[in-house]
Amino acid sequence: MPEAAMISDPVTDLVEKLTAFNKAVTTRTVIAQTPKELVWALNKARVYRYIPVVPAEKRHPVPLLLVFALMNRPYILDLRPGHSFVEFMVKQGYDLYLLDWGAPGPEDTNLKFDDYTLEYMPRAIRKLKSIAGVEEFSMLGWCIGAILTTIYSALRPDDGLRNLILLTAPLDFSDKQAITFARWTDERYFDVDKVLAAFGNMPGEMIDYGARALKPVENYVVNYLKLWDNLDNPHVIEAWQAMNTWVTDNIPLAGGVFRQLIVDLYRNDRLMRGEMIIRGERVDLSRIRANLLTVIAEGDHITPPCQSKAVMSKVSSPDKELFSVPGGHIGIMAGSGANKLTWPHINGWLAARSK
Amino acid sequence: MATNNDEKQAPNGRPPDPMEAFREVRDTYLDAWAKAMVETVNTDAYAKSTGTVLDTYLSASSPFRESVEKAMLRVLEQLSMPSRADFIALADRVTNIEMLLDDMDATLDRIEKALTNLASASRNANRAPAERVRRNRRKVKGVK
Numbered sequence: 288m289p290e291a292a293m294i295s296d297p298v299t300d301l302v303e304k305l306t307a308f309n310k311a312v313t314t315r316t317v318i319a320q321t322p323k324e325l326v327w328a329l330n331k332a333r334v335y336r337y338i339p340v341v342p343a344e345k346r347h348p349v350p351l352l353l354v355f356a357l358m359n360r361p362y363i364l365d366l367r368p369g370h371s372f373v374e375f376m377v378k379q380g381y382d383l384y385l386l387d388w389g390a391p392g393p394e395d396t397n398l399k400f401d402d403y404t405l406e407y408m409p410r411a412i413r414k415l416k417s418i419a420g421v422e423e424f425s426m427l428g429w430c431i432g433a434i435l436t437t438i439y440s441a442l443r444p445d446d447g448l449r450n451l452i453l454l455t456a457p458l459d460f461s462d463k464q465a466i467t468f469a470r471w472t473d474e475r476y477f478d479v480d481k482v483l484a485a486f487g488n489m490p491g492e493m494i495d496y497g498a499r500a501l502k503p504v505e506n507y508v509v510n511y512l513k514l515w516d517n518l519d520n521p522h523v524i525e526a527w528q529a530m531n532t533w534v535t536d537n538i539p540l541a542g543g544v545f546r547q548l549i550v551d552l553y554r555n556d557r558l559m560r561g562e563m564i565i566r567g568e569r570v571d572l573s574r575i576r577a578n579l580l581t582v583i584a585e586g587d588h589i590t591p592p593c594q595s596k597a598v599m600s601k602v603s604s605p606d607k608e609l610f611s612v613p614g615g616h617i618g619i620m621a622g623s624g625a626n627k628l629t630w631p632h633i634n635g636w637l638a639a640r641s642k
Numbered sequence: 643m644a645t646n647n648d649e650k651q652a653p654n655g656r657p658p659d660p661m662e663a664f665r666e667v668r669d670t671y672l673d674a675w676a677k678a679m680v681e682t683v684n685t686d687a688y689a690k691s692t693g694t695v696l697d698t699y700l701s702a703s704s705p706f707r708e709s710v711e712k713a714m715l716r717v718l719e720q721l722s723m724p725s726r727a728d729f730i731a732l733a734d735r736v737t738n739i740e741m742l743l744d745d746m747d748a749t750l751d752r753i754e755k756a757l758t759n760l761a762s763a764s765r766n767a768n769r770a771p772a773e774r775v776r777r778n779r780r781k782v783k784g785v786k
Contacts, residue, residue, distance in 0.1 A: 329744060330740065392733070393729075393730055394730040394733035394734060406741075410744050414744075417751045467683060467684045470684060470685075471688075471689045471693070473689060475693075476686075476690050476692070476694075477689075477693050478693075481700050482696070485707065501680070502676065502679075502680055503683065504675050504679045505676055509676065512668075516665070588680070
């Protein structure tokens, strides 16, 4: 009997572990739990206002608008209670708004940066200012959201933008050797028109594959091994599931924007060279006068640090800061150390400029 | 005096994990593999090979995709059902209506703001003469 128990124990352990692993991988966590209300909508885009928890007289008078990337869900900013940038900022007394672009459908294949920056953003910002009863606002753009906020800030510098925060902003595409995506989307190897003719919008699954393939071993092997090694640690499982829920919730990228991203930016670096034209207007980065904080992730493989630095010398902002954080593209804002390093720094910088 | 079991325990009080050494070797190997793969994917050869795979897939699937689309369109027509193009046209119109509504909302906001400013200015204007009268009365009393 003891011998049988000794033989069966490892097998039972393995089965239990496999069951727990399978459950952890397939469970979708409840995310984005910070209370919010819908205040504006246009097509798929939505603006949410987070319900303030700080009395009005103690709140910062300048509202903050969060603008996330187009091809991922924005709830990475509000992943789970206790680990949410949104929750943190609301507690710090910000009147906080989120611009959620939604998932483009077949009817949105022609949407371009032009539409997002000059049709959607001005309307969303007008509504924000109307609700908040203010003329000035702050804006935080992350990844492609940083491209959008940068273009908007350059095209509409007199629209009341006081503070601009760019997180892992892919703006400079001059160093083709350092940017793996630039190599993959080189016109010799990648036919953007053929892809869009087949799919209309760039499928979320393809974008997800591209992002994961930059670090294939980490994303396809190590990530799951970390979970396997920590199946007895509920905190690790909870964090892993929340991140996995976000990572696997892919949305397509509108065809028009994808073409601009590849042709105008990755291939021709038009934004940094001052050659990008949005609805007939040239995007001149020197027109940006808002206070600027650029946050760089030192270990970013999606937006290498070299892509975010050059903007500092292009803008006219007298008040600008480049803040470098150890970590990856997502980790600097949603990783375990974000609430000790990145969030407090953003809060400190913004609070001093939101009076 | 420590027992044999105590001696076998790790500093954190847990029994030693026989898999620990294996994990260390595994992680070292994975680190090396990860670095090699990051370098591999950032090469022209990798970009060319993935581009070729994608291009081949798109070329091969194109005739099939087109024939399915045509067949589906015919079926929908025969069933008097709207096609994808019809829905797209409808969605465009709805978005245009949404934009018009948003424009109206903006106009109403401007009107409301202008009226508030006007009302405020009017209150101030009304208050000003009364204040002047009060000041004058005080002056007259002072003279007396």
